[in-house]
Amino acid sequence: MMRSAVLEDFRNNRNKRWDLQDIAGHVFEFSCDQHGSRFIQHKLTTANELSRSIVYRELIPANILRLARDVFGNYVLQKLCELGTPEERATVARALQGHIVSLSLDMYGCRVLQRMIDYLNAEEQARWVDELNGHILQSVKDSNGNHVIQKFLESPLSDKSIFILTFKNHVYEMATHPHGCRVLQRCFEHVKPELTRVLLNEMHLRTLNLMQDQYGNYVIQFILEKGSVYDRSRVIETLIGNMLPMSKHKFASNVCEKAIINASLEQRKLLIEEISLQRSDGMNPMVTMIKDQYANYVLQRALEIGEGIALDGLLNALRPQLMNMRKLPASSPFSKHIVAVERILRERNVDINAPRERIVDIHAQEPRTRPSSDSSDSGSTPIAEAKPPGVQATA
Numbered sequence: 598m599m600r601s602a603v604l605e606d607f608r609n610n611r612n613k614r615w616d617l618q619d620i621a622g623h624v625f626e627f628s629c630d631q632h633g634s635r636f637i638q639h640k641l642t643t644a645n646e647l648s649r650s651i652v653y654r655e656l657i658p659a660n661i662l663r664l665a666r667d668v669f670g671n672y673v674l675q676k677l678c679e680l681g682t683p684e685e686r687a688t689v690a691r692a693l694q695g696h697i698v699s700l701s702l703d704m705y706g707c708r709v710l711q712r713m714i715d716y717l718n719a720e721e722q723a724r725w726v727d728e729l730n731g732h733i734l735q736s737v738k739d740s741n742g743n744h745v746i747q748k749f750l751e752s753p754l755s756d757k758s759i760f761i762l763t764f765k766n767h768v769y770e771m772a773t774h775p776h777g778c779r780v781l782q783r784c785f786e787h788v789k790p791e792l793t794r795v796l797l798n799e800m801h802l803r804t805l806n807l808m809q810d811q812y813g814n815y816v817i818q819f820i821l822e823k824g825s826v827y828d829r830s831r832v833i834e835t836l837i838g839n840m841l842p843m844s845k846h847k848f849a850s851n852v853c854e855k856a857i858i859n860a861s862l863e864q865r866k867l868l869i870e871e872i873s874l875q876r877s878d879g880m881n882p883m884v885t886m887i888k889d890q891y892a893n894y895v896l897q898r899a900l901e902i903g904e905g906i907a908l909d910g911l912l913n914a915l916r917p918q919l920m921n922m923r924k925l926p927a928s929s930p931f932s933k934h935i936v937a938v939e940r941i942l943r944e945r946n947v948d949i950n951a952p953r954e955r956i957v958d959i960h961a962q963e964p965r966t967r968p969s970s971d972s973s974d975s976g977s978t979p980i981a982e983a984k985p986p987g988v989q990a991t992a
């Protein structure tokens with residue numbers, strides 16, 4: 598595309614002092630140029646009303662759609678939304694209306710919509726959401742559209758009921774999708790509990806499956822960290838009895854760690870006993886826990902967090918296995934597991950060779966290097982909480 602003489606002059610004479618008035622009649626061309634776009638954005642932040650109106654009149658509404666989809670022009674439009682008057686923003690909102698779905702799926706258009714949502718009133722948001730209705734799941738699964746859906750879920754002014762109705766009966770489908778799992782987490786985080794209860798109940802039907810999914814495990818971890826005590830307990834109750842196989846799983850092992858961290862004291866005791874006490878069939882889970890490439894991280898977390906009787910049992914089960922593994926050569930694939938375990942024991946001032954004395958004080962731990970869905974850890978014990986809205990007393 599041929600550049601105008603004004604744009605060529607601008608690109609070739611950067612030392613010249615340029616103002617927005619100097620590009621009158623060429624604002625759209627400048628907006629779609631890398632250097633011109635930056636110039637306009639910079640000038641808009643300090644421009645007076647007259648200078649800003651020059652930009653606004655040339656772009657809105659005639660060029661708004663082309664601008665929204667342009668790699669450089671979208672930034673100018675976002676800046677106009679940020680600095681515009683309420684009347685100008687309302688004009689932008691009306692100009693975008695009728696194109697919400699296509700813009701949501703556009704790499705650059707979705708950014709404009711996200712910025713505009715911050716400035717829409719409840720009525721304007723309702724019109725945009727109504728336009729998305731029938732295309733919400735499509736947007737959820739789109740690499741661009743999912744961000745627009747998340748923005749609506751985060752907005753305190755948007756009506757969330759239409760999203761809940763759309764997500765209903767699609768929770769597993771969303772939770773196991775790379776973009777859908779993020780949308781679902783934002784839904785659980787920002788939508789009122791009485792609305793999300795139907796989705797949470799649907800999620801609980803497939804908890805074990807979701808733990809083992811490369812994306813679904815993030816949703817379960819979110820519930821363990823930020824969900825209600827009721828939902829957290831339901832996840833942990835499902836995990837109890839399945840700790841060993843889940844600890845050995847690439848994705849579910851992350852869930853096992855989060856469960857140990859966020860469980861109540863009694864739940865944590867049951868989880869730790871399950872991976873440390875010898876089973877009735879003679880199988881010793883500790884052999885697996887210390888050697889397995891994923892389960893050893895769950896063991897490390899249990900050693901960091903465990904206390905009282907549960908820790909006593911864990912250390913008693915660990916002692917003979919650790920003694921045997923110390924005899925392995927340094928080149929053994931299990932050497933790093935031993936080093937990590939012994940580091941934790943040193944940090945907790947535990948002598949594995951000495952008679953056991955119950956440890957009560959928990960010392961803060963440095964984070965371990967391990968692929969994980971989230972780096973934030975919390976060892977706090979959840980307090981008792983009333984059942985959330987929509988949960989029957991017998992649940």
